[in-house]
Amino acid sequence: MIRQFRLPQPVLAAALALLPGVLALSAHAETGVSLNFSGAPGLIDMPSGQAMPTENLSFSTTGFGPIRRSTISFQAFPWLSGSFRSTSTRNWNDAFCPPDCSGVNSFDTYFDRSLDLRFHLLKEGAYLPSVTLGLMDILGPGVQSAEYIAATKHVGDRIAVTAGLGWGRLGSNGSLGAPFGPRPAPVTGGALGTDQLFRGDVAAFAGVDWRINDRWTAKVEYSSDAYAEESDLRGAFDLRSPLNFGVEYQQSAMIRLGAYYLYGSEIGLAAHVVLDPGHRPSGAIGGTGPEPVLPRPTRAADPEAWSPEWVTQDGVQPILTENLAKHVERSGIKIEALSYTSDRAQVRFRNTAFDAEAQAVGRVARAMSQVMPASVEVFEIVSLVNGVPASKVVLRRGDVEALEFAPNGDAVLLDRAQIVDAGPPMAGLRWNPEIYPDFKWSIAPYVRLRFLEPGSPVTGDLGLRAAARYEYAPGLVLSGSVTKSIFSNVQDISLGGGGGLPPVRSDAEAYRTNGDPAVETLTAAYYGRVGPDLYGRVTLGYLEQMYGGLSTELLWMPARKRWALGAEADYVAQRDTNGGLGFGEYDYQVLSGHVSGYFDLGAGYQAQLDLGRYLAGDDGGTLTLTRRFENGWKLGTYVTVTDAMDAGEVDRGIKIEIPMTWLTGQPNRVSKPITLQPFIGNAGARLMVEDRLHDLMFDYSARGMEEQWGRFWK
Amino acid sequence: MGSVLEMTRALPITLCLGLALGLAGCGNDKSGTTPALPIKAILKAQIEKLKGGPAPAPAAPPIEVDAATLAEGRRVLEATGSPVLAVSDPLLGTASFMTPIGANSGVITWANPGYQTISMRNGVILATRGFVTDLMSSEAPSADRLRAGTGTFRRVNYVLDGADQTRAVAMTCSLSVSENETITIIGQSYVTRRVEEACTGEAGKLINVYWFDGTGKIRQSSQARSPGVENLQLQAIID
Numbered sequence: 039m040i041r042q043f044r045l046p047q048p049v050l051a052a053a054l055a056l057l058p059g060v061l062a063l064s065a066h067a068e069t070g071v072s073l074n075f076s077g078a079p080g081l082i083d084m085p086s087g088q089a090m091p092t093e094n095l096s097f098s099t100t101g102f103g104p105i106r107r108s109t110i111s112f113q114a115f116p117w118l119s120g121s122f123r124s125t126s127t128r129n130w131n132d133a134f135c136p137p138d139c140s141g142v143n144s145f146d147t148y149f150d151r152s153l154d155l156r157f158h159l160l161k162e163g164a165y166l167p168s169v170t171l172g173l174m175d176i177l178g179p180g181v182q183s184a185e186y187i188a189a190t191k192h193v194g195d196r197i198a199v200t201a202g203l204g205w206g207r208l209g210s211n212g213s214l215g216a217p218f219g220p221r222p223a224p225v226t227g228g229a230l231g232t233d234q235l236f237r238g239d240v241a242a243f244a245g246v247d248w249r250i251n252d253r254w255t256a257k258v259e260y261s262s263d264a265y266a267e268e269s270d271l272r273g274a275f276d277l278r279s280p281l282n283f284g285v286e287y288q289q290s291a292m293i294r295l296g297a298y299y300l301y302g303s304e305i306g307l308a309a310h311v312v313l314d315p316g317h318r319p320s321g322a323i324g325g326t327g328p329e330p331v332l333p334r335p336t337r338a339a340d341p342e343a344w345s346p347e348w349v350t351q352d353g354v355q356p357i358l359t360e361n362l363a364k365h366v367e368r369s370g371i372k373i374e375a376l377s378y379t380s381d382r383a384q385v386r387f388r389n390t391a392f393d394a395e396a397q398a399v400g401r402v403a404r405a406m407s408q409v410m411p412a413s414v415e416v417f418e419i420v421s422l423v424n425g426v427p428a429s430k431v432v433l434r435r436g437d438v439e440a441l442e443f444a445p446n447g448d449a450v451l452l453d454r455a456q457i458v459d460a461g462p463p464m465a466g467l468r469w470n471p472e473i474y475p476d477f478k479w480s481i482a483p484y485v486r487l488r489f490l491e492p493g494s495p496v497t498g499d500l501g502l503r504a505a506a507r508y509e510y511a512p513g514l515v516l517s518g519s520v521t522k523s524i525f526s527n528v529q530d531i532s533l534g535g536g537g538g539l540p541p542v543r544s545d546a547e548a549y550r551t552n553g554d555p556a557v558e559t560l561t562a563a564y565y566g567r568v569g570p571d572l573y574g575r576v577t578l579g580y581l582e583q584m585y586g587g588l589s590t591e592l593l594w595m596p597a598r599k600r601w602a603l604g605a606e607a608d609y610v611a612q613r614d615t616n617g618g619l620g621f622g623e624y625d626y627q628v629l630s631g632h633v634s635g636y637f638d639l640g641a642g643y644q645a646q647l648d649l650g651r652y653l654a655g656d657d658g659g660t661l662t663l664t665r666r667f668e669n670g671w672k673l674g675t676y677v678t679v680t681d682a683m684d685a686g687e688v689d690r691g692i693k694i695e696i697p698m699t700w701l702t703g704q705p706n707r708v709s710k711p712i713t714l715q716p717f718i719g720n721a722g723a724r725l726m727v728e729d730r731l732h733d734l735m736f737d738y739s740a741r742g743m744e745e746q747w748g749r750f751w752k
Numbered sequence: 753m754g755s756v757l758e759m760t761r762a763l764p765i766t767l768c769l770g771l772a773l774g775l776a777g778c779g780n781d782k783s784g785t786t787p788a789l790p791i792k793a794i795l796k797a798q799i800e801k802l803k804g805g806p807a808p809a810p811a812a813p814p815i816e817v818d819a820a821t822l823a824e825g826r827r828v829l830e831a832t833g834s835p836v837l838a839v840s841d842p843l844l845g846t847a848s849f850m851t852p853i854g855a856n857s858g859v860i861t862w863a864n865p866g867y868q869t870i871s872m873r874n875g876v877i878l879a880t881r882g883f884v885t886d887l888m889s890s891e892a893p894s895a896d897r898l899r900a901g902t903g904t905f906r907r908v909n910y911v912l913d914g915a916d917q918t919r920a921v922a923m924t925c926s927l928s929v930s931e932n933e934t935i936t937i938i939g940q941s942y943v944t945r946r947v948e949e950a951c952t953g954e955a956g957k958l959i960n961v962y963w964f965d966g967t968g969k970i971r972q973s974s975q976a977r978s979p980g981v982e983n984l985q986l987q988a989i990i991d
Contacts, residue, residue, distance in 0.1 A: 316915045317913065324882075326866065330869070330871070331854070332856075333857065440857075442856050443873075443878045443889060445890060445908060446889055446918060448889075667915065746916045749916055
């Protein structure tokens, strides 16, 4: 009997601190920049003029008195960084409720999410300070919003002095006047509050950061935040002084801890974890070495070996297929089909191991050099994903032979290779009878993490997932999974139904508690190449924990273009919460779907625009910006607007995917990375069907493959 | 009888459940399964790191091997009928014997049973695989040039960084030589010329050492993959 229990919060907080710590065993360079209570470069509660090293990702959890903040920040470029934060304020309604328990006073603890942007305007020089312009809570001009400009200058190596001007929250203590006019009252909901920017009272803040040694730092600051709402109005805590003091301890290159005395009355604690997702902690990737390339004898030395007569011999094809399969088996590669003429051979293969498709292509090329008769001069290597030919790498065998040990041979080979649309199969294609039908099963732990949930930096559900997958023929997949939770600290979040919408996502907690064990998925799916650069998917069945039905998708992804277009239409019904196969509990069906545009912005950034109808029947659009790291990390941020939201309201969130290979340093293509995503409401909710085409195909596209081409010879 | 049979059948599943609970996961689907995370090892390393570095491993006592045992060892290796190379990697703490598995235009690829490979031209490493931190390719000096023992030249080692991008580590190298150093490899002594290749570049410095025997062959060497990574140690036991 497996019993369910909840993890106490401190354990979870420790787990949050440990998780990335476990991931990142390597040391990062000491940056000298530290983070504040809002997870932004700064002092204690105040920001500084500094920026983190580019592409650093930080997780912060901080608290003092009734206020707790959990923040994820990413320094996207040297000049731009952003933060996503959840703030909770306890004792919110103490001063009002009873008797007034209406509206915002109905909350004992008030939760808020905010998004910040920071522009690093000036890098510190011999005389000039480091300067940052910050916009806090840009989409929700309410309690948390503020703007600031801050400058930081080092005096000697160890002391940094910061001074700045703040508006909004940061202009609430010690006003110097309102140079740009009064600040308009906040609009309810998440409107982009451009009217408010730099309006209203401005106030000054300042502080000093003294790095005593490599481990310890002492900080003192004068805060320009009066906590007018929390302290004066609501009495959630007693603000007696604008001076804050603290000490911080750099526990390791990744982890920084701090203890503080704030506002003359409160003790504060902070923990920060800083990661560099672009770089695997282990540095390089592990795994066993490849086979060497087998060069052909010269034609003069062995003219017989070059004879093309083998093409017409009986029984050659199965032997070659089998030999190829033997050579790549150790690498987790399956040879699905082979076709050839006397001078050209095409292998269609499936990669079950390598996160970098280029490495799998390299292994197949090596095997072809070992196996294919000498007259074969051109290797065509086609990657199959769920049976769908995704792209074709065309290599000259002479190049493979000549460049195996050439200095920087991968770059030279990429110049000479062609990566193109897979095209139709070559004539005489023969499928390997060993592959289909293919049955796979697994029992493995699953982790569902949610983060920045109100009141807790990370909540999660850990359990076991039994999964089975039956591929009847190329592209035709029957699969299912059953889950059983082992422990969880997910809390019941009553964020309300959201504007009278049907509870399309808000009953997530009921699904978790009632549906244990649960039939998570049970589907039949077909994936196919519909035409040149055109792919299709049809999935029927129990698509996800909360929905079942029919999901169809088309994707047009030209091999060498920066863009792709997709369309999806789903007719689904909401499943019962008990994890069974019924649909009676809600009696809710909806036709939803989107047209999607994908655009590769370069430098690893990808934009996606979805327009269409969401699960609650609301119409609108989602814009997602994702940083895809070559090693599989994905950091995405999105905004959704639908007609079910109040005027000016915007739903925003972030999504982080951590690939298993990054943790282990071992190559492995795992279908389910660790995903961190905040709670999703009813408005702007989408179906979570597996293996959407763009995600599935991108790694195998020419652009995806070129990103990791360094792994070809690995 | 029937129940025994059922139990036998149920055993893999039961075992699997146990394994899965231990965060290992199992099944026949290697792609969909969470890989067997070396969680314990990683945690242990992390805890040791928190405590201030791993405890130093107790030094292994030097193994005393008599001449007869060495001669027997050499006979066993010779009986394989194949050239044999001994390789140790202080970084991973492994050592193994390698035999040739391929040749491409004068570059011999050697492999051990665990499929780590080293590709060399006349004893000079051009590439390694399976060592986690691998030398992907290189512009390396020839054995002839090294044997000369003097001179300055450019060397470029190509490695992959943590983001899978190829990084060229360009260095300037110079040679120095010391004569008549006697080395012993499994009971056999060689009088060698010891040539040191010292390289420096933006990424740091590295030192390769080659011991040339009387026939001019690199008998023993210590060769780097990239600056800051410990050298691989090689001994040619059987030619």
